[in-house]
Amino acid sequence: MLAVLFCANSSWAQAPAKPKPGTKAAAKLAAPPKPFNLAAPIPFDKDVMVGKLPNGLTYYIRKNAEPANRAELRLVVRAGSVLENDAQQGLAHFMEHMAFNGTKNFPKNELVSFLQSSGIRFGADLNAYTSFDETVYELPVPTDSANVFERSMQILEDWAHNISLDTTEINKERGVVLEEWRLGRGAQQRMRDKYFPAILNNSRYAMRLPIGKDSIIRTFKPQVLRDFYKTWYRPDLMAVVAVGDFDVKKVEAMIREKFGRIPKATTPTPRPNYTIPAHKDTKVVIVTDNEQPNTVVQLIYKRPEVKEKVLGDLRADVARDLFNAMLGNRIQELTQQADPPFLYGYSNYGGFLGNLDAFTAFAVAKEGNIQRSIRALLDENARVKQFGFTPTELARAKTELLRGAEQAYLERDKTRSSSYVGQYVGNFTDQEPVVNIGFYYDFLKSTLSGIALKDINGLVDQFIRNENRAVVLMAPEKDRAKLPSVEQVIGYIDAAGKDLTAYDDKTIDKPLLPKQPTPGPVVSETKIDKIGVTELKLKNGVRVVLKPTTFKNDQILFTGNSLGGTSLYDLPDFQSARFASTLIALGGTGEFSQIQLGKFLAGKALNVSPYISELGEGISGSAAPQDLETALQLLYSYFTQPRRDPDVVAGFLSNQKSALAAQLATPTPQKVFQDTVSVTLGNNNPRRQPLTPADLDRINLDRAVQIYNERFADAGGFTFTFVGNFDVAKIRPLLETYLGGLPATGAKENFRDLGIRAPEGQLTKTVRKGVDPKASVQLVYTGNFDWTPENAVQVDALAEVLEIKLIEKLREDESGVYGVSASGAYGRYPVPRYTFRVNFGCAPENVQKLIASVNREIAALKTNGADAKDIAKFKAETTREQEVQLKDNSFWLSYLSNQYYNGDDPLEVLRNPELLKTVTVESTKAAANKYLGNNLIQFVLLPEK
The missing domain is CATH 3.30.830.10 (Metalloenzyme, LuxS/M16 peptidase-like)
Known part of the structure; x- marks a missing residue:
């Protein structure tokens, strides 16, 4: 949905957290402001080196030591799906795929293999994406190996102008791309295909979805792809981004050497900048689908994109942030009342697509409450228009925004490199400003006090206008007869805002605790x-x-x-x-x-x-x-x-029942499939059944509070x-x-083993649901587990080596899947058990063939053990991952809490290098025979016809 597809871009490294009244952050609001000339240009972050080579290629380099011995590399190409001609639809994305299928210096699959052996996981680390206007290649690499770093930069150069585009490899990749296309099919895709032309006003964007057309992917001539590469992959449309723990001068020299040798385009085709035309009327699209579970309303008010160039633009962006925060809080409150008007809703101003920004209001309506949902959303907008925000709301929003900037500033030397690269990509593709967090923090401290309520309240008139307006209503097909007409929808919108009262900002000025606890030493x-x-x-x-x-x-x-x-x-x-x-x-x-x-x-x-x-x-x-x-x-x-709070609980349960009723009335294929998996693995235990409205009727608030x-x-x-x-x-x-003051009775409690275990033996469950020609497969092995760190590392290794092999066979050799995963999990309670899963999606006609391929790979593991090269990749990836984890608070919290929960030795983490050494060809053979045994449940989701 559009609400997910389009969002605003931030102009600085970290998203703001929340600020606090009564702290130094709040105190700084009252400090004498340092004046800024709002007509002055927004200064580019001084910590970033930016340059341009004679051939036109741009580069961004930043020294950043978090995490240590790592760098984030990006190749950004201002070429996406809007540049495709009619015969190339989908080939910008296909081109991205081919970057991993052979280059001048890394033939065929050697590129992925080299990076895996250097500790970089395919998919999780090494990745890329194609959008309407750009293609971005992502490569996180170690910097403590000069050879690996140099070779990684060579990969970026190869992507820029030396992708092989071998005919055989192109033909093999067709199947992979078609499987990715297949995965994207469903109710959302079918409805999007109907409403995109309207909300994008039949612009180029509406006709050039990045995934393209399956008919073209199947049949295009290889030369058509080569033409796209030659036309649009050229240095004047490219940028290299490098952020990490390295010597900036050496990296700049490397970029100049490698990318400077790319020839400058002699007669470049001008890159067109496509726009979405304005329209005076309101575009209303009402779409239904048999697999759409609920009714969704989205109102889009489009307006010209705001380009932030001078400090006055930055101040205006701050005002919009304050507006979004205050309106967002109000709408969130609507879902916390006794009779919420919708299941979920929000309003937000942000980036849209092409040359446009948009103010978007979105709601998931309760069944039969479309009018109420639309009105509730727009009434909040109208309430601001009529009465404005309150001084207390604005004070909170300012304090939160400043506290968020303060947090980012305090973490400026601990911010991860991955948090920075997006800014530089956005600067190259869309001229977004790159603001140093120190400057931004100072600017906020100076500017916030001068932003008045009238500045914020006036934004509603800018955002909500009758022209350039679009409405999308998505609903289950079964409800088609109940839906309002286009004229009624417009009438709901135009009638909103009547009989409103001002917002009452109710707060409590008391401490959280009426009295301090009695400490316990x-x-x-x-x-x-x-x-x-x-x-x-x-x-x-x-x-x-x-x-x-x-x-x-x-x-x-x-x-x-x-x-x-x-x-x-x-x-x-x-x-x-x-x-x-x-x-x-x-x-x-x-x-x-x-x-x-x-x-x-x-x-x-x-x-x-x-x-x-x-x-x-x-x-x-x-x-x-x-x-x-x-x-x-x-x-x-x-x-x-x-x-x-009985009223709020009643509203919550009412919303949940409405959502569940909608799901049951129009269950999606994946929902039915996952419910089948959960119920089967839970051996049909009542506690593993899908939640129903009747279950919610069994909830007693008094009993819940007592429990x-x-x-x-x-x-x-x-x-x-x-x-x-x-x-x-x-x-x-x-x-x-x-903590010492908390109540304690001295009683010792434990959990109760409910005896819920997966069924033993061989079992097959086939679900037939959905109309799209796609299938999902899940193979689940289960059994008892001997709880030792030695066994745990063997399960982890088995999952990784099997996944590497399945990607090679099912994706690269057979072109039968877009992705395939193998994963192992284990837990100590209520009794030690393991679960090992293999997951993939594919064409229905290929299910049995691909399951047979999986079984052959498992049989080979049981007979021969893993390939020594794959074991080396697992060890390299795990070692690199552990190096970063050991300097991460989240890892330590999870690790320590789990060790104490399970009664394990906290020092176990120090054994990681030793445990990795226990993974060998023979150990993976033993693990395959032990964990990929006779307790196998095969789940398959197929279309109904």
Whole structure:
């Protein structure tokens, strides 16, 4: 859908987080502003070297040491699907595929093989994309090997002008591209094909979707593809982007040497810039489909794209950000009331396509409530138009925006290279500004105080206008007779905004906790120096695992859990237990409703979420160091003062029932297929059945609150893990107060083994659903697992070597799939078990042939073990991945919390190099025989006809 396809681009490296009142970020709003000349050009980020070669190629180079010994490389070509002639539709994208199928210096599949052996995964790391206006090749590479880095830069050069385009390889790739085309088919594609010409006003964009036409992909002459490459892959339409841990001068010299030898185009074909024509009328498209599960309304108000060139443009962009934030909060509140007008909705101003921006309003309507959904969306816009935003809303939005910039500024030396490259791609393709975060932060501090309510309120008149307006209504085919006419839809829109009252910004000016907890002291402390971990035991039984790091300057992550969960409750209470934490979160906490809590926390960089799973309960969150105490107060509040809000819960359950009813009335093929997989692997247990409206009727709020209180009544069984920028000594008093003060009964609980296991033996489940000529296959092996790190690494290795081989056979040799995955998972509770899956999509007629190919590869693994080269690739990829993980807060939080949850040795991570050595040809042979055994369930999704 358009709501997903088109979004605004940010002009700086990191998306803003939330700012906070009463902190130094808020205080800076009141500081004397440093004046900026709004007529001055937006300065280009001084940390980026930009240059142009004599042949016209542009380059962007930035030194960035996060992560260490890594770089992000991009080749950007301002050639996408809009440049295709009638005979080339789909060939810009096909060209992208061929870049991986042989170049001058890397024949056939040697390019992918070389990169895999250097620790770069195909698909996950090495990738590319084609859009309407550009094609971008993505290559993350190590920099601690001069040879690998030089060869990687050679790959970029080869892509620019030395792709082989061998006829045999072109013909083989047709099948792969057709399988990608097949994957994109479905209700969304069918409806998009109907509404795109209208909302894009029959422009070139409407006629040149990047995936192209299957008839052309099947039959084009290879020379037609070569012509596209020769015409549009030329240096004046190209940029090289390099961001990473390297010497900038050396990288510039390498770029000049390699890309400088690309000949300058002598008689280049002028690159046309296509536009989407304006229109005075309202384009209304009403489309239905048998596989569309719900009714979606989208209103699009198109206007000329804003090009940010001077600081006044940047100030206007800030005003739009504030507008989007405040309107977004209001619409979010509509879904948190007793009778929400829609299942989901938003309004936002941002980038669109071609030469246009757009203000977009979007809603997923409840069944039979199209008019109400449209009106609710537009009434919020009209409310701003009539009454404006409130001063308190604007103050919160400013504080949030400034806090987000402050966070990005504080993390400027810890920002990953991958966060930067998008800016430079956008600058080359669309002249987007590249703003240094230090400059942007200073600009915000100076500018925000001068942006008044009238500046924001006036934007509605700019955004919402009758001309250049488009409306898309998508609905299930079964509801066609109930849908309004085009004239009625326009009438709904034009009639919106009547009988409105001003928005009431209700807030609570109270502390989260009515009184401070009674602290519980630390009774024991253990240090694990080898991994920099400190373990504390508090008087109430709470265990706390602390790992201070310097990986991020403004981040602390935490989680806490204990055993129990919904497993302890019998089936009549299952749904109440399953939704207990969700219903409590909907209620807010203490005296704060969910909406009031959001306003109270505005500007604070934190989040805290309670949860109850099948085997346990817990709480997870994050906070900036300066907001950690507030996060801990919220954590304590969720434990001790959960809040029930019957009206909000009733609205939530009403929405969920409506959504589920729509899904059941028009189930998508993938939904039916995945439900079949879940039910079968759950051995048809009642707790593994798809959720239905009747299940929601079994939820009792009082019982859910009671269950929640039971699960969080005793903190003594909880283990909390904290990772991030903190000092153990300084954090200790906070932990003693807010964790040590939690209630504890001394009871010891465990989960209950419900006995849910996948069926044993051989089983085949075939689902027939859908009209598109496509199939999905999932092969699932299951069994008991001997819980050791040695076995875990063998499962990981088996998955990787099998996936490498399946990509070679099913994609490269047989051209039967676009992608294929092999994955292994294992868990210790309730009993140690493993699940090994092989997934792919294909043409229905190829299902059995490709399953047979998978089985042959598995049989070869069982007989011979893995190819030694594939094992080396697995080891290289895993080693490179672990190097980055060891300097990542999220990894350590997950690792440590899992080790303590499973009762495993926290020092296990130090054994990774040793464990990798245990993977050999013989070990993969043994693993294949052990884990790809007789417990196999084969799932196949086929079309109905």
